Amino acid sequence: MIQPEAEWRAHLAEGRFMIQRSRSTGGHVFYPRIVEPGTGADDLQWVEASGKGVVHAVTVVRKKDPADSYNVVLVDLAEGPRLMSRVDGIDVDAVRIGMDVRARIVEGEGKPLLVFVPA
Template sequence: MTDQNKPMPVPDGDSNIFWQGCKENKLLIQKCSDCSKHIFYPRILCPHCFSEKIEWVESTGKGKVYSYTIARRGGGPAFKDEVPYAVALIQLDEGVRMFSNIINVDVEEVKCDMAVEVVFEDSGEFTLPKFQPAGISK
């Protein structure tokens, strides 16, 4: 069941492919064809070498918690029933970082450097990438 009061992503020309990948349970990130560095968040130029030769590649979906916080009060009425929840900056194995929630674990067990893997959560109109401790079944 989805809560229509929660804020949802607003896809644009740069991120449409990312959101379509999520719908297919694929975590897509960009890679520069000139300098070979991975890129996230989606954009039209490589932030490392300014090349326009950007391609979409599938991430392994694995990484580590770089940093996190535990929300003990909801970020608005739509989140009040979900507290406490963990919001983390995930460093993917490809080197890029992305914000997401850590799920399927007690928030008190979330730690920096904890190995995590992507899981996809259908929220109605969107499929959102979230992360759980590596190696557990959903």
């Protein structure tokens, strides 16, 4: 059996943003798991995420060279789960709480990464 994190990364490598959903409760789950937190439901299946989200929190990691600075965000997905990522395609100081964002898969550090861009 493939571990949930490895399966999620395999989906990213295929260019697909997938999250888990419980067949019995309908609850969406992220980070990939074996059972749904809170209910213990073990009937999780992979479903395509809408990619829509809203910035819940943001901080900027400042580097000596301002061009190397980057943001770290918590994004509330339309499906319910919250995840940590970054927002690309915008100045690091322009990211705001409440901003609508859309998921994008990019290549970074030799592997596919899930990031967001302004919607």
